[in-house]
Amino acid sequence: MQRRRMFRWGGSALGMAVLSACGQSRISAATGFSLAVAASLNDVMRALDAAFIQPKPRPAAVLQAAGSGALAQQIVDGARFDLFAAADRTAMEKIIAAKIVSAADVVVIAHADVVVVAHSDSDVVQLSDLATPGTRVVLADSTVPAGRYAQTALTNLTAIYGADFATNVNQNVVSLETNVRAVLQKVQSGEADVGLVYTADIAKLPDNIVRSLVIPEGYGVRAEYVATVLPNAHGDTPAFMEFMRGDGATTIWQSYGFRA
């Protein structure tokens, strides 16, 4: 009986410790940033965070990379981050509507082009092959930015490949993924032949796995990445934001396939 009671107390003490640890996970000074970033920003954000050492060194940031919409919903639901970077403004509007930030707080941080990516073993060698029956196309769902951009790109391409192009490609779609990295993963693994992703997603990929098909100038879609500092952020977050948008970060953005 005695032991049992002790066990019970021990259990709840542990519970309290865990709870209070959760509550205090955002102490100032020597902690790193906690960043909510669009799936395609994952790698570049890690690099930017590593390059940003002013005003003082801090541990590496904790990144939550997911679909922009899912992250926006998490923030509205009370998830706490220092900074939110989304792949388009639609996701941002959700947290503006929830009065967490104002529209004036949202700034453009980078651009990336939508690109068609094909598995190197597939028969897809030119854009028109997307519409060939039997081609396994994977896109992002239109609830996430990459999906919306992909549909815009397909619509633009009807000007070159004919009015049915977008419809035909959509008929070849075998999966609508929840984020752009899942699209790439399906192509990379060879399960899908071809998908639409951002230049940034494939910048660091070896050529022998996938090949990219560039959408001709004038028909492409340029994704606009926007970010905002969230309320009660880490004291250094505004400086980090400045750094991301400054000249010092340009080469980092470019090496990851973005346009700064």
Add this chain to the structure above:
Amino acid sequence: MLFLLVVPLIGLSSRSTLADLWQALWSHELHQAVIVTANTSIIALGCVIVGGTPLAVWLTRNPQSRWRTFLVDLPAVLPPAVAGLALLTIFGRTGWLGPTLSTVGWNIPFTPLAVILAQVFVAAPLYIRSASAALQGVDHDVINAALVDGASRYELWRFVIVPLAMPGLQAGAAMALARALGEFGATAIFAGSMPGQTRTLALAIYINADYDSATAIAMSLILLLSAMVLLLVVRRVDASTR
């Protein structure tokens, strides 16, 4: 703890207005997801019962063999994402069997068959475990009595063992169906997410949760309701054996 377990379920039903939920219940997207989920998980359950019962019998034959139980239980405790990757390494285009299967025109990933395979993979252990316990629980005296009375092998199973083990078989089937209905991780990786093809309720909830909450909540309530019904089946079966 009880609070943590119960309150989110109540919260789920209060998050959206009734009018929104009602509208969401009639959306095409929800119907598609319900149909995909119902079709795949019922077929999966069929496969689990047909394939799982002999395996359960095999397990019963030698209850001391721990490695058999271990192997059968493994998929149940495997993280679903791992299950999805594992299935890809076998049935994927570049997997062990993928190329062979595609020469006969079977491309499994991104098809409802992939959803069913994922469901069978994660749900079968629940049925097998329950079924083998139930079969083991059948009194040997009753079996011997039936044999003394001249029952054939078929009659022994048909009229003695299966009826006596039925509550356990039913409970196992209900648990397996519940697991199949909610399958997410393995499906997302192995089967993709195509409305009307492979987008089950669980996947549709995930996609809609960050976009159109009423739809996601209506879908969640459907899954919650079916889980409750299945749990009641298990409870009722439990009670009837007491």
